[in-house]
Amino acid sequence: MEIKKILLTENEMPRQWYNILADIKMNPPLGPDGKPVSPEALTPVFPMNLIEQEVSSERWINIPEEVLRIYNIWRPSPMVRALSLEKALGTPAKIYFKNESVSPPGSHKPNTAVPQAYYNKAFGIKKITTETGAGQWGSALAFACSQFGIECKVFMVRISFDQKPYRKSMMAAWGSNCIASPSTETRAGRQALEKDPDTPGSLGIAISEAIEAAVTDETGQTRYSLGSVLNHVLLHQTIIGLEAKKQMEKVGEYPDVIIGCAGGGSNFAGLALPFVYDKLNGKEIKIYPVEPAACPTITRAPFVYDHGDAAGYTPLIPMHSLGHNFMPAPIHAGGLRYHGMAPIVSQLASEEIIEAKAVTQLDAYKAGVAFAKAEGIIPAPETNHALACVIDEANKAKEEGKEKTILFNLSGHGLLDLAAYDKYFSGEMKDFSLSNEELIKSEEVFADYPKPALLKSR
Amino acid sequence: MEIKKILLTENEMPRQWYNILADIKMNPPLGPDGKPVSPEALTPVFPMNLIEQEVSSERWINIPEEVLRIYNIWRPSPMVRALSLEKALGTPAKIYFKNESVSPPGSHKPNTAVPQAYYNKAFGIKKITTETGAGQWGSALAFACSQFGIECKVFMVRISFDQKPYRKSMMAAWGSNCIASPSTETRAGRQALEKDPDTPGSLGIAISEAIEAAVTDETGQTRYSLGSVLNHVLLHQTIIGLEAKKQMEKVGEYPDVIIGCAGGGSNFAGLALPFVYDKLNGKEIKIYPVEPAACPTITRAPFVYDHGDAAGYTPLIPMHSLGHNFMPAPIHAGGLRYHGMAPIVSQLASEEIIEAKAVTQLDAYKAGVAFAKAEGIIPAPETNHALACVIDEANKAKEEGKEKTILFNLSGHGLLDLAAYDKYFSGEMKDFSLSNEELIKSEEVFADYPKPALLKSR
Numbered sequence A, B: 001m002e003i004k005k006i007l008l009t010e011n012e013m014p015r016q017w018y019n020i021l022a023d024i025k026m027n028p029p030l031g032p033d034g035k036p037v038s039p040e041a042l043t044p045v046f047p048m049n050l051i052e053q054e055v056s057s058e059r060w061i062n063i064p065e066e067v068l069r070i071y072n073i074w075r076p077s078p079m080v081r082a083l084s085l086e087k088a089l090g091t092p093a094k095i096y097f098k099n100e101s102v103s104p105p106g107s108h109k110p111n112t113a114v115p116q117a118y119y120n121k122a123f124g125i126k127k128i129t130t131e132t133g134a135g136q137w138g139s140a141l142a143f144a145c146s147q148f149g150i151e152c153k154v155f156m157v158r159i160s161f162d163q164k165p166y167r168k169s170m171m172a173a174w175g176s177n178c179i180a181s182p183s184t185e186t187r188a189g190r191q192a193l194e195k196d197p198d199t200p201g202s203l204g205i206a207i208s209e210a211i212e213a214a215v216t217d218e219t220g221q222t223r224y225s226l227g228s229v230l231n232h233v234l235l236h237q238t239i240i241g242l243e244a245k246k247q248m249e250k251v252g253e254y255p256d257v258i259i260g261c262a263g264g265g266s267n268f269a270g271l272a273l274p275f276v277y278d279k280l281n282g283k284e285i286k287i288y289p290v291e292p293a294a295c296p297t298i299t300r301a302p303f304v305y306d307h308g309d310a311a312g313y314t315p316l317i318p319m320h321s322l323g324h325n326f327m328p329a330p331i332h333a334g335g336l337r338y339h340g341m342a343p344i345v346s347q348l349a350s351e352e353i354i355e356a357k358a359v360t361q362l363d364a365y366k367a368g369v370a371f372a373k374a375e376g377i378i379p380a381p382e383t384n385h386a387l388a389c390v391i392d393e394a395n396k397a398k399e400e401g402k403e404k405t406i407l408f409n410l411s412g413h414g415l416l417d418l419a420a421y422d423k424y425f426s427g428e429m430k431d432f433s434l435s436n437e438e439l440i441k442s443e444e445v446f447a448d449y450p451k452p453a454l455l456k457s458r
Helices: A048-055 A065-071 A083-089 A110-122 A136-148 A158-163 A165-173 A187-195 A203-215 A231-250 A266-280 A343-350 A361-375 A381-400 A418-426 A436-446 B048-055 B065-071 B083-089 B110-122 B136-148 B158-163 B165-173 B187-195 B203-215 B231-250 B266-280 B343-350 B361-375 B381-400 B418-426 B436-446
Strands: A016-018 A060-062 A079-081 A094-099 A127-132 A151-157 A177-181 A222-224 A257-261 A286-292 A303-307 A316-320 A357-359 A405-410 B016-018 B060-062 B079-081 B094-099 B127-132 B151-157 B177-181 B222-224 B257-261 B286-292 B303-307 B316-320 B357-359 B405-410
Touching: A016 A231, A016 A266, A048 A110, A048 A231, A065 A110, A079 A231, A083 A094, A083 A361, A083 A381, A094 A231, A110 A127, A110 A136, A110 A231, A127 A136, A127 A203, A136 A151, A136 A165, A151 A158, A151 A165, A151 A203, A158 A165, A158 A177, A165 A177, A165 B361, A165 B418, A177 A203, A187 A203, A203 A222, A231 A266, A231 A343, A231 A405, A257 A266, A257 A381, A266 A286, A266 A343, A266 A405, A286 A343, A286 A381, A303 A343, A303 A436, A316 A343, A357 A381, A361 A381, A361 A418, A361 B165, A381 A405, A418 B165, B016 B231, B016 B266, B048 B110, B048 B231, B065 B110, B079 B231, B083 B094, B083 B361, B083 B381, B094 B231, B110 B127, B110 B136, B110 B231, B127 B136, B127 B203, B136 B151, B136 B165, B151 B158, B151 B165, B151 B203, B158 B165, B158 B177, B165 B177, B177 B203, B187 B203, B203 B222, B231 B266, B231 B343, B231 B405, B257 B266, B257 B381, B266 B286, B266 B343, B266 B405, B286 B343, B286 B381, B303 B343, B303 B436, B316 B343, B357 B381, B361 B381, B361 B418, B381 B405
Parallel strands: A094 A405, A127 A151, A127 A222, A151 A177, A257 A286, A257 A405, A286 A357, B094 B405, B127 B151, B127 B222, B151 B177, B257 B286, B257 B405, B286 B357
Antiparallel strands: A016 A060, A079 A094, A303 A316, B016 B060, B079 B094, B303 B316
């Protein structure tokens, strides 16, 4: 019988994260004066130990023992051969996936939530604020904070807060407090509500709220935590790809194609970066981040300097951006409703080391349902976007009669997203694609900002 | 670092189920004439290959290759050391659990749903009907039927249907049809609605509906499937305990105490029966099924002959029963709201080989939240009942200063039960315990039935 799950023991789990900053060139983040931001300038927002990781150029960074201990709750995650999906598609391609849905919060997010909580705790921080879109990140940080006895406050994008009441309950089960964003608790939130009292919210606004709540806290013992985009977040996620490489080796395979959905970029990068390292060193491999057609940052938006949040609290960061006050359509994949893209992912795209794809919501859900029927697991709506690309690649392999090894990241399960599946089944789900007019308008906001240099890493 | 998860490879997965009927004595099921039921009499309800398993006395029964292939989606399931819970409790006890929540439907139920769908398919059956309480069983059968291309219709107990709308969505994702019970589609359902139009429903009524829908189907290609209670269901679930024994061996341990929640008895028995075999052969071991105080079949109800369903469609089976038309209080653990108990579990209890415990709903949720905070996983409400007993045992070990190895079955996760957790956190959750008056009244229904003989297996 063919082996379905390729497992690693806890002893085989990687002991270091891979830091791609050792291997590529990057534009620096800029302050309000247009000059590179000093690490010290970030200390009201993040603890210094995480800032050091953010700017480190060491290729390998040790994973603390206490983090490994908590990773062991669900890691190493299985790499699974999608034998039934292959059969259903009649494809000659081999399809493998990393099953990141096995963590207690149900996604890849705790890979960084746990070390972030750890480093905050080590730095003496008592409370962490954050934003969440679909709720995957908020619940992951709630879980991580419960492991370290840290208080946690989550600003959840209104549309997801309403669509997914049980994400709040999960956070409550782990002892965290979750409120809808925009809220009246922050200046950024009140401004957004004044502008549009019925706003569905956005990750950009929620980030502003969470940063403001952290830096205005009078105890000085509160910091902010971000679930994607930043270098140290992507660093922590590389555990996925590092495990995947070991697992691929175990079955004597190497992927021809790597696929992950991309909102802020962390689950995609977590799987892809260790393979990007190989590509930088000459390996032939296709690497596809997949984004929603409703929020197509890499595929349609320019590579610019822009703020990471709606209120402009963050430094200017070099990334593909639809503009920091872009309001994405209310697609049922909250984790992909972000105006920007991780600087590392943006840089790799600008160098054509990776090649982004965009898919529509209905195509994504269609792929997700085909996967659920074949493989049993009901994927997160975000993951469905990756799956649309996987099935496309598998069908291409069939047409071309080519054997091919596809590896994708099953970033999370959809058990808290079943209301969205109901809409899909009932035919109520709408499709959204960004119009050219919206795109042009969205670019006004960063028109006068500095432009990132076009760098070549190889 | 201490190992947290004890894993088996797919090749190490047991290739046979353990059939305890080879090792204990049982009273036979009786027909309306008071005489033992012949296997042939059951053919309108079940396919013959499953009836043969129901009555087999072979100790070891081969698991078909096609079933193993689908088990591989999530099995072997991890055995996990609850190191953080041990630490939180400050207990000298070692606490291990089988994590059955890792299956796509999120519980132990597919362990039998998959072989049942397989044997029905092998027998040429095109459609399966069933009932479900909390929805764990219905979604497991929906998953299994989707793997074999069989149509599936689920009658879901009204109170759970209303409390847990997303269980329906899961079944829809796998292509099954789920309706609330009592329904107007069956005579049994219509009778129940006439008696009480606002009834919350019960597993007993839903079973009647599903059996009626199967046996009245004119194509002759529909059969009924039960998710607990019956011998062949418990047989399939022994994969849990058989894996656990191998995993215990790997770490050089053997449990002193085995704990599982018990509604119909299948997750408890699945873990316990392979250890009962050892106990029958002289091993010292405590084995505790844990039931809700609101529906205390083993701890309070007598060992009698009674019907498995409300309408009396099933044969009389020897079991602890609160009466086949008992209406359990609306506790948030739908899988434990059953008037009876598996004949095998009832027989073992009557021989004092196992010793049942009962816990209240609030104690169960308290234990579940303590577990979620320590171990990350949010348990199913049913599992919380086992956890209340686990924590009690761990605390006893602390008081007595005794080292002790506890093994329990984490039968499922609670991600589809978060509304119930919300009620617990808000203080709205009520406690229920069966009163003596209710108990005495419940016994009227089987007062005139034959009585099972008191048999001794050792």
